[in-house]
Amino acid sequence: MKLFLIAGEPSGDNLGAALMAGLKQLVPGVEFLGVGGPAMEAEGLTSRFPMDELSLMGIWEILPKYRALKARIAETAQAIADEKPDALITIDSPDFCLRVARQARALNPDLRTIHYVAPSVWAWRAGRAKKMAEVIDHVLAILPFEPPLMQAAGMSCDFVGHPIVAEPVAGPAEAAAFRETHGIAPGQPLILCLPGSRRTEVSRLGPRFDEALMRLRDRVPEIRVVIPTVRGVSGLVRDMAKRWPTAPIVVENADEKRAAFAAADLALAASGTVSLDLAANDVPMVIGYDVAPLSRLIIRLMLKTDTVTLVNLVSETRAVPEFLGADCDPGPMSQALFCLLEHPEDRSAQIAAMELTMERLGRGGEAPGLRAARSVLGALSSAPRPR
Secondary structure, three states: OEEEEEEOOHHHHHHHHHHHHHHHHHOOOOEEEEEOOHHHHHOOOOOOOOHHHHOOOOHHHHHHHHHHHHHHHHHHHHHHHHHOOOEEEEEOOHHHHHHHHHHHHHHOOOOOEEEEOOOOOOOOOOHHHHHHOOOOOEEEEOOOOOHHHHHHOOOEEEEOOOHHHHOOOOOHHHHHHHHHHOOOOOOOOEEEEEOOOOHHHHHHHHHHHHHHHHHHHHHOOOOEEEEEOOHHHHHHHHHHHOOOOOOOEEEOOHHHHHHHHHHOOEEEEEOOOHHHHHHHOOOOEEEEEOOOHHHHHHHHHHOOOOOOOHHHHHHOOOOOOEEEHHHOOHHHHHHHHHHHHHOHHHHHHHHHHHHHHHHHOOOOOOOHHHHHHHHHHHHHHOOOOOO
16 A cells, blocks of 8 residues: 655644554555655655755745745645655645645546645634635544534544543652752642743733733732743743743743643633643633734624634533634633632533543543544545546
8 A cells, every 4th residue: 555645744743653653553555656855754754855945934924935845746646646656645734735636636637645634614614614615635633523514525534532531640759859940839839831932922811821820829828820831932931930020930842831730720821722631630710811902803793613722612512711813811811720729619620621621632542543543444445436
């Protein structure tokens, strides 16, 4: 069996590597071609070009590279036509991947196509699914409520589990060691501050999160704050931390971040997949997020749900308080954090929702990469859908 895979960013690279490992377990001798990063290369892929060329976000980043990206799309589609794989598997990064799929299908109308990670049509832009169905046969979904939405658009779809359930979490010993290392007493409240991983997010949310936590400190003076961050925004985060009389602990190392999540009592976090990292560690949270005023208006008009937090969506509860757009205000966020500290019943409701979320995402079951591999093989063994 020969498969052509494409991933365009680190999260997709990790998904692709787990899928490849699962396929190798089920189909010894499977051959992989395509584009990926270091994780997929470790599983045996020789990437046709550096995946970093595709890891672009935002109009102003993409525009200068548009001509080069367009050439890569044509080059990749032609490579798929030349190699004649049993299937093309595209992984997230729809702007690049689905354009490649469309051109590759034009060169070979019989090409079987699979896409890993369904578009979030449950949130906005429902038409994306129907457009994707023009070039994709089968979808590997990472959220349990997505298959019916993909099937309604004309594609087959399996829920294969969310990658968060396979991520390692620190245990009680590492949590205790983190507290001891940083001089945090066993019963002292430890709050995670997670203002995002992009400079625009940290610049917009950082001051509000900072103010919310300073207000909480006025009411609960003994709290300690940890800010897990990434290299690209660590300077902004450290500047934000300078305002504090007792400086927050800023951590970048992956092992130390895992230990901080395990040690935390509470979190104030930007909206996004970090809510699942917190759920995996049973950390009650308050979610805040905002964008530029024009984007805020567009999102308000397009949004189809009354919540954007995955824990709320997957658990079918509204246990996690959200402060979005104009409501992303330090005062109410601080009050919500205080309520979680002071009211055990609110914490218990969140923890129950988080445990249900992790169960529904596949915790305790077969690894998502292996489930995804089984889904790929099942799709390829079925008759092609009419086109």
